[in-house]
Amino acid sequence: MILTRVTNKSMSNIIINNLLTNRSKLYELQEQISSGKLVTKPSQNPANAMSILSDKSSLSQMENYIKNIEQVQSELEITDRSILSAVDVVHRARELTVQASNMSSGSNELSAINFEVEQLINQVKDLGNTKYGSKYIFGGRVTEDAPFQEVGTNQIQYMGTLSTGNYQREAEIVQGVKVPLNLAGDAVFGQYYESAPGPPPVMTGSGLIQTLATLSQELQTSPPNHDNIRSKIGDFENNLKTLLDSQAQIGGTISRLEMTKSKIEEDVISYTKRKSKLEDIDLAKAISNVQFQETALQASLSVGSKVIQNSLLDYLG
C-alpha cells in the first residue's frame, strides 16, 4: 500500500471543495425550481436553447396569424351579411316587378311601386358602402371614401377599384398563402350612371343597380310598357345568381379560414408542448433531485466535521 502524506490543510481543502460542489449543485436546482425553467441561459443547453428560440418565433408568428385570421373572418362575415341583405332586396324587387308587370296595375300603383324601388336603390347603395371599422369593404383598394356615390337621380356610380382592375386586398393566413378578403363592389352590386352627356346621354351600368334603376325608369314611363317591366324579372334572376355566387365565394373563404385557424391552433399546441418539454422543468424530478443533493450535502458535512476534528492532539496527555 502506498502511503500518501495527507496534511491538515489538504484535508480541509478537500472538504471545502466538496461542500462547495454540493452547494452549487443545490443552488442550480433551486434556481431551476424557482424559475420553473430548465434553460435560462443558452449555454446551459445550446441545442435546446436554439430550438426554444426558433419555437418562440414560430409561436409568435402563429399567434399573429390566428389574430389576423380572426380579423379577416369578422370582416368577411360583415361582407356576407351585406350580400345577404342585398339578396333580400332582390327578392322584394322581383315581387314588386311581378306586381308591376301585372296588366291591371295603373299609373298610381306603378308610381307607388317606383317609390319603393327608389328606396331599394338607396338601400343597395348603403349596402355597398358598408364599413368594417373605418374602411369601406366594397371599394376594392379604395377604402377611405364611400365607393358608391349618388351622381344623379337614381344614378349610382361605383368609385372604387373596378373588378377589372387590381381590386383585391389580400391577407396572408399561413406562410406564403394569401386569401383575398374583399369583392369588388361593381361586380356585386353593379352601378348605373351617365358616362357622357347627351343628347341622348350615354348611360353605363351593370348588375343589380342597373336593373333597379332601369326598372324605376320603366315604372315612370307613361304609358307603362308591361313587357319591358316583365323582362326585368329575368334580369333580377341573373342579379340574384351573381349575389349568391359572391356569397358562396365569401362563405368558401370563411370556412377555409376556419380550417386554417384550427390547423394553426393545433400547431400552437404541439409547438407549445415541445417548447415546454425543452424549457420547463419536471417539478417532481427536480424536487427529488433536490432531496438527493441535500442528503449528499448532509453527508459531506457530517464526514467533514468528523475527519477534521481528529488529530494526535486528542490523545496526548
Place this chain on the structure above:
Amino acid sequence: MSLFGIFNSHRSILLNQAAINLINNNIANINTPGYSKQRLELSQQVTVDSGVNTTISRTQSGAGAVIDNITRNRDAYLDAYFRKETTGLSFYKELNETASLMEDITNELGDTGINQALNEFYNTAHELSINPNDSIIRNNLVQKAKDLCNKFNLTYDRLDDLRSNLVGDATNPATLSTSKIALDVNDLNVKLSALANINKTICDSSSQGAPPNGLLDQRDILLDQIAEYIPITVTQGSNSLVTVSLNGVDLVKNKEQVGFFNVATGTTSDPATLRILDEDNNIVVANANSSITSGKIGAILEMGGSDSSKLNIYNVLTELNTLAREFSREINTIHQGGQYIDTSVSPNQLALVSAAPFDIFVEQDGVDTATYADLTAGNIKVNQDIIDDVFKIAAAGATSAVNETGDGSNALVMAEFRNTKIAALNSSSTESYLNAVVGNLGIQVKSVQDNYESQDTIVQQISSKRESTIGVNLDEELADLIRFQRSFEASAKVLTVVNEAMQRIINLAG
C-alpha cells in the same frame, strides 16, 4: 574523561531545542498560505582526529549530531506543473467571467430581446397589411420599429462597454488607462519588480550562509501569482536566483527586472497592444499580444481581440451590425418600392416613396444610408420623418392608383420578409440568423465553462498533491515533538550523568 562529554550533551540539548523550535514554527504556520514545511537535516558529527590517541576515541570517533541544514519540503517539478496549470485556470476563469456577461447581455430566451422586437415588428407589419389605413396600427408599427432600434442600440452599447472596460476603445484612447488590461498589466509589473527585489534579498542572505526559507516561500507565492497573469518560464540559476521569461524574452533576470509591460492603443479591431520595454523604455517586443495566449492577460486580450475563429466581443458586435445593416437595407428597399399616404392633400392620396426617397431605418446622424457602410446596431434608429407622420410608411404597392389607400400589399411584403433568406446573413432569415448568433455564443460559452471546470479540477488535484508535499501535518509534527522532547530529556539525563561522574572525580581529587 574530559569536559568533552558535557559539550557533547550540551550540543545535543541545543539541537533538540532547535528541533522543537522548528516544530513550533511548522505548527504556527500550519495555515499560512504558501508555507512549506521545514525539516532538519541531521547528520553525525564525525571527528577526524580527536588529538587524543586513545582506543575509545578511535573506535567511537563520534561527537554527537549536528544540524546540516533546515530544508523546505518542496518539489520543483510540481511547482512548475502547478504554475503552468494555474496559468490555464486563470485564463479560463477570466474567459468564463466575460463570456457569461456577454451571454447575459445577449440572452434572447427572455421576453425582452432583439428577437422579440423583430418578431413584433413583422407581426405589426402583417396587421398593417390587412388594415393599411389604420393610424393606430401605423403608430404601433413605428413604436415597434423604435423598440427594435432601442434593443439593437442597448445590446450594442452594453457589449461595447464591456469591451472597452476590458481593453479600452481605440477611438477614445483615454479609456485604455482605466481598462482591465491596463490595471492588470500594472499589477503584473509590480509583482515582477517585487520578484526582482526578493531575488536580491535571497542572494544577499544566501551569501551570509543563512538559509532564507521564508523568502523562498514568499518568492514561490509571487511566482504563483505571476503565473496567473501570463504563461511564464522559470529557470533556476546560481545563488538560488530565478530567471522569469515569456517566450524567451527575459522579464526578471538575477536581481533586476529587465522586461516591463506596457499597453499602447491599437486598432479598432485590437484596441490594446501589449509591449515589452526595457528599463530605459526602449521597445524590446513591439507587440506581445500573440505570445500571450494564456493567463488572465491572455484571456483579456482574446476577449477584447478580433480573432474570427474564437469567442470574443468583437465578433458578436460584428454579427449584430451585419444583422442591423441587412435588415434595414432590405426593409428600406421594400419601403422604397411602395407608396405612402400623403396626408398633405385632401382627400389623402398615395405617393411613391421613390419619387423623393426616404427610409424607415437610418443612422444616428441622419447621413445618407445608401451604402449602409456606417450603419451599425449601435446607431440604427427610426427616421424622424416617419415618427412625425406615421402615414409615411409605404404600405401600398407601387401600382396602386392614387386613391387606393386600402392597398396593404407592400406592408405584406415587409411582413413576409421575415421568411426571406438573405445571402449576407449566411443565407438565413433575420430571426434565424439572430438565433444562430445567440446559439453559437451559447455553445462557445458552454465550451469555456467546461474547460474552466476541467481546468479547475486539474489545478485542484495538483494543488492537493503539492499541498501533501509542502503542507504541515499536525500528527507528524506532534509525533516529532514527542520524539525530540524525549531526546531532549535523554540529553539532559546524559548531561546529569556526566556531570555526576565529573563531580565524583573532582571529589576524589579533593
